[in-house]
Amino acid sequence: MSRRPRARIRWNGDAVLGQARAGAVRGLLLGAEHLLAESRKEVPIAEGTLERSGATTVDEQDLVAGVTYDTPYAARVHEDLTARHNPGRKAKFLEDPANREAAVIGELIAAQVRRALRG
Numbered sequence: 001m002s003r004r005p006r007a008r009i010r011w012n013g014d015a016v017l018g019q020a021r022a023g024a025v026r027g028l029l030l031g032a033e034h035l036l037a038e039s040r041k042e043v044p045i046a047e048g049t050l051e052r053s054g055a056t057t058v059d060e061q062d063l064v065a066g067v068t069y070d071t072p073y074a075a076r077v078h079e080d081l082t083a084r085h086n087p088g089r090k091a092k093f094l095e096d097p098a099n100r101e102a103a104v105i106g107e108l109i110a111a112q113v114r115r116a117l118r119g
Contacts, residue, residue: 016117023116025058027109028065032056034105035067038097043069044077044085067094 036054043051053070069078077083081091090096 019116019119020113021063023113024063024109025060026116027112028058028063029056030112031105031108032058032065032067034108035094035098035101038101039067039094042088042090042093042097044083044089044091044093050074050077067098069094 033056036056040051040054043054045051050069050071050073053074055068055070057066057068058064059066068074078091078094083091085091
């Protein structure tokens with residue numbers, strides 16, 4: 001009678017998920033900061049108040065990041081396609097970079113998740 005080989009499995013799923021989540025949070029922050037930097041290159045500047053009001057947030061619970069411009073007129077300036085701005089500055093200063101940089105932002109997040117899982 002032969003003995004069956006035995007194997008012992010150790011499940012570290014919760015720890016791995018925690019590491020992946022922490023990496024995702026770091027990646028979301030880096031992605032949001034990247035988008036903020038790119039949008040600041042296009043935000044219309046009169047006195048600089050709108051540009052300075054840009055900020056990033058990360059909701060760690062829901063794994064959602066945000067980039068906001070917090071002035072009473074930010075949405076109006078963003079949406080008014082008829083307004084004239086200095087060269088290189090324009091409406092859709094947040095939406096256009098978000099669309100253009102989506103792949104880069106995704107890679108920033110993925111790289112942080114991979115890095116967290118290697119450690």
